Amino acid sequence: MTTKSVLLDINFQAEGQIAAFRSALTGRTIYERENLDADPASLTDIAYAVVWKPQHGLLAKLPNLEAIFSLGAGVDHVLDDPDLPDVPLVRFVDPDLTGRMVEYVVLQVLMHLRQQRRYDELQHARTWRELPQPAAKEFRVGILGFGVLGRACATALIGLGFQVNGWSRSAKAMEGVQSFAGSAALDDFLGQTDILVSLLPFTDHTKGFLNKGLISKLAKDGPFGAPVIINAGRGGSQVEDDLIAALQSGALHGVSLDVFETEPLSEDSSLWGFSNAILTPHMAAVSAPEALASHVARQISRLERGEGLEHVVDRLQGY
Numbered sequence: 001m002t003t004k005s006v007l008l009d010i011n012f013q014a015e016g017q018i019a020a021f022r023s024a025l026t027g028r029t030i031y032e033r034e035n036l037d038a039d040p041a042s043l044t045d046i047a048y049a050v051v052w053k054p055q056h057g058l059l060a061k062l063p064n065l066e067a068i069f070s071l072g073a074g075v076d077h078v079l080d081d082p083d084l085p086d087v088p089l090v091r092f093v094d095p096d097l098t099g100r101m102v103e104y105v106v107l108q109v110l111m112h113l114r115q116q117r118r119y120d121e122l123q124h125a126r127t128w129r130e131l132p133q134p135a136a137k138e139f140r141v142g143i144l145g146f147g148v149l150g151r152a153c154a155t156a157l158i159g160l161g162f163q164v165n166g167w168s169r170s171a172k173a174m175e176g177v178q179s180f181a182g183s184a185a186l187d188d189f190l191g192q193t194d195i196l197v198s199l200l201p202f203t204d205h206t207k208g209f210l211n212k213g214l215i216s217k218l219a220k221d222g223p224f225g226a227p228v229i230i231n232a233g234r235g236g237s238q239v240e241d242d243l244i245a246a247l248q249s250g251a252l253h254g255v256s257l258d259v260f261e262t263e264p265l266s267e268d269s270s271l272w273g274f275s276n277a278i279l280t281p282h283m284a285a286v287s288a289p290e291a292l293a294s295h296v297a298r299q300i301s302r303l304e305r306g307e308g309l310e311h312v313v314d315r316l317q318g319y
């Protein structure tokens with residue numbers, strides 16, 4: 001029996017990734033995008049493509065493609081290829097990725113709760129001063145996008161004593177969490193949110209979602225008197241000019257942003273200058289190459305055993 005070949009078009013941490021895929025997919029021919037031109041016959045061999053921000057039009061040139069694997073939980077970087085072939089698109093869902101996102105979200109929520117940036121300033125000023133400290137249970141954390149990652153973060157935050165609400169398209173039943181679903185419930189959800197965590201995918205519906213109007217609807221009666229926004233979903237869901245204006249006016253108490261409208265964030269962005277803005281370079285949950293490779297190997301084995309793929313994206317919904 002001939003084994004089906006795999007294309008890697010991954011563009012990040014490439015060396016480590018390629019080695020991990022070669023080891024997890026032993027026995028298969030693996031083509032790297034860079035080498036395809038040298039071997040045009042390979043186009044017909046390829047049944048599976050593993051991609052991060054794939055070159056537009058490339059996947060359409062693979063006549064025997066059976067499945068596309070996103071190297072991320074998000075798939076906006078694949079769906080924006082106007083020539084994307086109509087084969088199943090599988091996203092990355094794995095405890096390694098989920099655990100890393102939980103670490104990031106818990107860290108950021110605690111950074112704001114425990115006023116770490118203010119203590120950093122006091123330290124730099126060699127000043128011994130204790131700030132009034134509200135308890136976790138006084139804060140309502142609202143998680144926008146209550147999917148795999150949102151729910152895992154909720155479990156961890158509940159364990160720390162926070163009140164947690166979740167917002168998603170469809171209602172969710174989760175112990176200890178109030179679930180809000182759909183646009184009709186959005187304002188109610190926002191009005192009960194002191195710390196907003198966005199884990200929304202980037203779709204036509206979530207573009208520019210974190211904007212001036214949304215900020216004005218967040219709770220103002222929480223312990224800090226102004227809300228906090230943490231965005232680890234996608235930068236296209238935020239309007240940075242509105243976040244900047246809200247940080248300047250005090251309408252926002254603080255932000256943590258891991259994702260940006262344009263990445264990398266421009267050196268000129270005013271966001272860099274706020275002490276109450278914690279910025280990271282889209283690193284909230286970058287998975288280990290071995291976890292990514294074994295997820296893909298597992299899904300290919302399932303497909304070839306006739307068991308069907310897991311985590312297939314709903315192209316109509318865009319996530």
Ligand code: NDP
Nearest residue numbers: 073074145146147148149168169170201205232233284285
């Ligand atoms: P899921 O698909 O499991 O969850 C997405 C959630 O968003 C679901 O609850 C879904 O609702 C909700 N949602 C989507 N569109 C809407 C809408 N229009 N209105 C209301 N709710 C909506 O994805 P994950 O939790 O696995 O990942 C979420 C996102 O996190 C990824 O798409 C990616 O963009 C980002 N990410 C960022 C990383 C980083 O390093 N910064 C790392 C990994 C992921 P419903 O449940 O009803 O379908």
Ligand code: OXD
Nearest residue numbers: 071072073074285286
């Ligand atoms: C992802 C990401 O989507 O890292 O997994 O952004």
